[in-house]
Amino acid sequence: MAPWLTNKSDELGVLSEIVAKLKDSDPRFRYARDWFRLLLCTRPDEDFTEPSAPDTWDSAPRAAGYRAMDGTTVKSEGERWVANFLYLHGVSYEYERPYTYDTADAEHRQYHPDFYYPDIDVWHEHWGLDADGNPRPGWTDYLDGMERKRQLHRQHGTTLVETTWAEVMHGDGLSRLEKELVGHGIRLHWDPDRAPVRGVKVVTDADLLRLVRTFMLHVKANSLDRQEVRRRLGDGLVRNRRRTSIFLDLYWPIHDAWQARLADGGYVDFEDMLVQAADHLESGRYVSPYRLVMVDELQDASQARARLTRALVSQPGRDLLAVGDDWQSINRFAGADLSVVTGFHDQFGPGPTVHLTTTFRCHQSISDTAARFVMKNPAQVRKTVVSVHDRPTDQAAHEGVRLRTVASATEVFRAIGDFLTQLRDAIHEGAIVADSVSVDVLGRYHQDRGLMPHAAPPEIRLAFHTIHSAKGLEADYVVVPNLSAGSYAFPSRIADDPVLALAMAGGDTYPHAEERRLFYVALTRARRGVLLISPEHNPSPFVTELI
Structure with a gap:
């Protein structure tokens, strides 16, 4: 057993070392890790297919909104992503600054574009459009309003860059915005350690490491490989596929480095020990001499433990005595699979059941x-x-x-x-x-x-x-x-x-x-x-x- 697995702090310390080396050697990993931690972890329950509810109140316009990392209150989740992206890149911007020219008339108020970049004199509109280019149902005249705003920029010779909800939340909208800003003369300085204003929470490095380690425990406990995880992603087991894909981009390099570190020291972790032991039994490389196998607390068994148990009793003349209480199955987060108890005979075959009542x-x-x-x-x-x-x-x-x-x-x-x-x-x-x-x-x-x-x-x-x-x-x-x-x-x-x-x-x-x-x-x-x-x-x- 690897010596760093004796306590949680050592375990996370090794993960932290692995992440630090990957950040230094792999720009794609570094970006995926920072992107996921800073922009995608804050609302993990959202799939961003529909606008989420506002989470703050701005007393100046007396309106609910979405608070960005720099303290700015914006009007949509998509605008918050843009604002956070700009803040983390050190880009100076003004939110809803009045347009340079007077545009108010009998039918329209003064025009306030979403973002303005004073260093390059560029305006930015973030449109509320889906992947098909349609606004939300009920937003009447929205497309006409978009065309009017574009016409104003053409009329006055001002520069406009554009993003959409679908591109930012589910596509490459922010990457394209980055290229456009650089093309107009902005110098980006990505700073993932830039602290948000007081009251705005972001996920810490330790929180992300714990999530990675928990995911790893389940991957190993259920004997999953890249192909099976990819299949599960395609089957719709998670709602936000883009968010999950970015997580996998940072997870698999950590997984591979963890396995390499184990191999270099001639170590295993507990999950690999179970899987490798089952491999030896199933292949016949090892034949267990034990005729009776006893399992307690069966409700806490993972699929890896169930597989090892099946392998131990697969030879003729072996018997299994298992004790468990499905009413006390409370450790799914640690890999426990309730079906090992409730589907016991499906996994281990027929046999008598005695209810301890x-x-x-x-x-x-x-x-x-x-x-x-x-x-x-x-x-x-x-x-x-x-x-x-x-x-x-x-x-x-x-x-x-x-x-x-x-x-x-x-x-x-x-x-x-x-x-x-x-x-x-x-x-x-x-x-x-x-x-x-x-x-x-x-x-x-x-x-x-x-x-x-x-x-x-x-x-x-x-x-x-x-x-x-x-x-x-x-x-x-x-x-x-x-x-x-x-x-x-x-x-x-x-x-x-x-x-x-x-x-x-x-x-x-x-x-x-x-x-x-x-x-x-x-x-x-x-x-x-x-x-x-x-x-x-x-x-x-x-x-x-x-x-």
Whole structure:
């Protein structure tokens, strides 16, 4: 195993070294990397086939718009791309400067071209046209307006350059603009490290490296090569093919350099180790002496692990015992493929199935609530879970799943504090027969740790975990503190970058399928009770469903 794979920082450090060398040696790679990070990562969920919604407000014209990296508010996504392109090339421009000549008449206001380049005295119009040269439906007289503006430039002898929405968003419009500006005397100075104004976010180098490494994990886990990835791109697995093609232009050189670095050191990474081991078994170069193969946590298996397992039991006289729970499949981002469980017999052949339907952790009320919730998804395996626990022998202060609503996020501290005080009092009064109890606060994100109270009564053993890291753990009580709707919410609205769809295992089409399983995991970490905390005016759809 390569020594740099022992921790994430070393892993990303090696990727950073690879990228630095590629930037120095390959101008096409350098441009693709900068282009993707600075212009294409900011709105990964957009396919740019339709105009996106404005994301800022300009108080001067009192209008919504799109904020560029230099702070200029423009009127369309296409104009933002142009403005960012100019900013990153160090091109001085003025947005919607009044035309040099008076053009106002009874039917028209003064003409304001989209961009003006003072260093070369050139005007620039960015037309809202699709690939067929048509404006958006409802834009009446748009083409006539274009011709009038062109005529004004011809009449007054001013220079006009033009781009269109389709060319910029889906074609070579910016490359052509670059050539035209250079032809008119502009000197371009590409500076990918130029900082945007305060409040405008761009994707960091580290963010891009993490995306590349995640894509690589899925490529390897699913034994994909260039041809298969290209086929998937052609099959429409991603919406914005141009964006994804640019990503692949920067990904494959990194992939090849990563593999070369492994080979030079005589190393493998974990994904290659699985694939190469399966190759040896399938070719007969190695014959496993083991007659029984046992697999635990099958719901976390990737296709590479499933392939290795099949190879281990392919010879006559081999048996497989696999244990897994499709309700707890929450690691698709790390390569897990739910179909390894739900399609088990399709992958491994016929055999008996034993349903493990007894829980030794939760009381029945928690188990029933969690099971009803997760089984709303028809793709989940149907089963009935029975608890070995009757009601507690003591009269616990809190059992089952309960909800507390708060007026705002600032009240979450108090809600958790009140709950801990109730448990302390129940211990003192004998309602809970124990010297202490454990309480785990389970957040959807690491940042939810900030919702924790600063101190707990001595009778309460309090800890914070993300729900992903809590899998396999248990506590007397669980608190889920941030069941809200919105960006950083539960279910999460932070989607995987669309390029990952090219390499990831197929997902479940049921709404919030994996987030539902994650919520199930959170509920079932508790032995006695669960407290859900939700804002009363912006509740999670999961809370609404439970109610």
